Amino acid sequence: MRFLSLQSHVAYGYVGNRAATFPLQRLGHEVWAVNTVEFSNHTGYGAWQGRTASAEQVADIVHGIEALGLLASCDALLTGYVGDAALGDVVLDTARKVRAANPKAVWCCDPVLGDIDTGIYVKPGIDSFFKNRALPLADLITPNHFELEHLTDRTVETLDEAVAAARSLLAGPRLALVTSFRRAGGHAEQIEMLAVTPDAAWRIVTPLIAFEIMPNGTGDAVAALFTAHWLASGDIAAALGKAASSIWAVLEATRAMGERELQLVAAQDRLVSPPRRFTAERL
Numbered sequence: 001m002r003f004l005s006l007q008s009h010v011a012y013g014y015v016g017n018r019a020a021t022f023p024l025q026r027l028g029h030e031v032w033a034v035n036t037v038e039f040s041n042h043t044g045y046g047a048w049q050g051r052t053a054s055a056e057q058v059a060d061i062v063h064g065i066e067a068l069g070l071l072a073s074c075d076a077l078l079t080g081y082v083g084d085a086a087l088g089d090v091v092l093d094t095a096r097k098v099r100a101a102n103p104k105a106v107w108c109c110d111p112v113l114g115d116i117d118t119g120i121y122v123k124p125g126i127d128s129f130f131k132n133r134a135l136p137l138a139d140l141i142t143p144n145h146f147e148l149e150h151l152t153d154r155t156v157e158t159l160d161e162a163v164a165a166a167r168s169l170l171a172g173p174r175l176a177l178v179t180s181f182r183r184a185g186g187h188a189e190q191i192e193m194l195a196v197t198p199d200a201a202w203r204i205v206t207p208l209i210a211f212e213i214m215p216n217g218t219g220d221a222v223a224a225l226f227t228a229h230w231l232a233s234g235d236i237a238a239a240l241g242k243a244a245s246s247i248w249a250v251l252e253a254t255r256a257m258g259e260r261e262l263q264l265v266a267a268q269d270r271l272v273s274p275p276r277r278f279t280a281e282r283l
Contacts, residue, residue, distance in 0.1 A: 001231060002030040002073055004065065004098060006058065006091060007080035007110075007220065008042075009035035011050075014262040015042045016080055019217035020224035023246070026268050027228055032070070034061050037083055042216050043121060052083035059090045062097070071101035076227055079134075080110040080220060082122070088129040095137060108227045109138035109173075110219065116146045116182075127151070136172035140230070142223040143169075144180045157184035159194075159203070163283065166196035174198070175236065177226055179219040193222070195240045195280070202237050204244045204280040209251045215262045222247050237280040245274035 003024055008016030017033045024031050036058060039050035065071065077098045082088050098105045111130040114121045131151050135141050143166075149156050152165045162183075166176040178194040181203075186192075191208045194201060222243050229239035253267035264271065 001075040001228065002032070002070075003076050003078055003224075003228075004032045004034070004062075004071070004074050004094070005078040005224075006034045006036055006062075006094060007078065008037045008039070008083075009033070010039045010041050010048075012041045012261075013216070014221070014264050015217035016220055019220035019262065019264070020078060020080075022264050022268075023221055023271055024224050024228055026272055027225075029228055032065055032074075034058055034065075036081055036087060044118070044213075044216050052087070055084075055086035055090050058087060059093070062090070062094050066097055066101075071098050074098050074102055074105050076105060076231060077107045078110070078224060078227065079107070080223075081112040082126055082129065084123055085125055085129060088126070088133065092133060092137070106139045106227065106231060107137070108140040108142060108223055109134050110142045110223045111135060111147050111151060112219075113147045113150055115144060135169060138173050140175045140177065140227060141169060141173045142177045142179050142219065142226070144219050145178065145182060148178055148181075156181075159183060159283070162194055163196055163201045166194060166201075167198060170196070170198050175230075177223065177240075179222045193240060193244055195226075195236050197236070200236075201283040202240055202280040203283055204240050204278055206244055206248045206278050209248070209255050211255060211260075213260055215251070215254055215260060217262050218247055218251065221250070221262065221264070237282065240280040241278055244278045244280075245276065246271045248278065249274040249276065 021031045037052045176196045181192040226243040229242045249270035250267045254263045
């Protein structure tokens with residue numbers, strides 16, 4: 001399959017396009033990566049160098065891909081971090097172009113806003129861009145627990161609340177993948193992911209791998225992996241199981257190596273063939 005991926009880029013570490021591209025390539029897929037930022041490292045370090053790509057630059061690159069006639073063979077559009085409102089317009093225009101060229105193409109929109117341990121880390125207005133303009137047009141949305149609460153203006157503590165919140169975002173999209181979920185009063189050593197459609201839901205539970213500083217980019221990698229497996233099989237439960245098993249194997253290797261950044265390259269064989277398999281259950 002062929003993916004057009006508009007996401008952030010870092011020279012060091014694995015977030016955004018760096019977290020999505022290699023796993024997809026390792027699975028045998030083509031990725032056309034368009035970088036929305038060029039940073040030395042992700043912002044979780046507190047200091048970084050580089051700059052956000054201008055809307056004109058990103059639009060020009062997409063236009064160049066379009067001019068080659070490639071969008072007709074694009075199977076999926078992946079979008080993530082949006083640096084400013086002008087870039088949001090380019091994301092929407094790119095989605096329109098991809099769908100015009102290939103109506104069967106799927107748009108996976110990751111509403112990157114923040115996380116439980118960091119809060120919001122995007123510019124003001126980006127949350128409303130996702131909520132009001134991008135998410136209603138996407139096919140698949142992939143918020144984490146924090147983003148699910150923020151986008152729905154709800155406190156999400158129980159499984160039923162999580163499913164209801166995810167379902168409230170499906171006025172346009174056909175599927176929501178909640179890439180991380182910690183239930184209030186739940187098992188402290190477990191973490192869950194949920195896949196929710198308007199009329200069905202699945203969850204998968206994996207052991208929580210403890211880190212002094214949790215690696216960034218897990219959600220970016222999961223969104224890419226799930227999209228690829230879902231498109232390949234059409235089986236939501238199987239895609240959820242494969243994505244969860246792969247990211248867990250990578251996180252386990254990352255902890256064993258004592259690294260802060262996801263060890264996607266070092267653990268690439270485990271990513272493709274996870275030694276431990278987790279199975280999704282239908283709720």
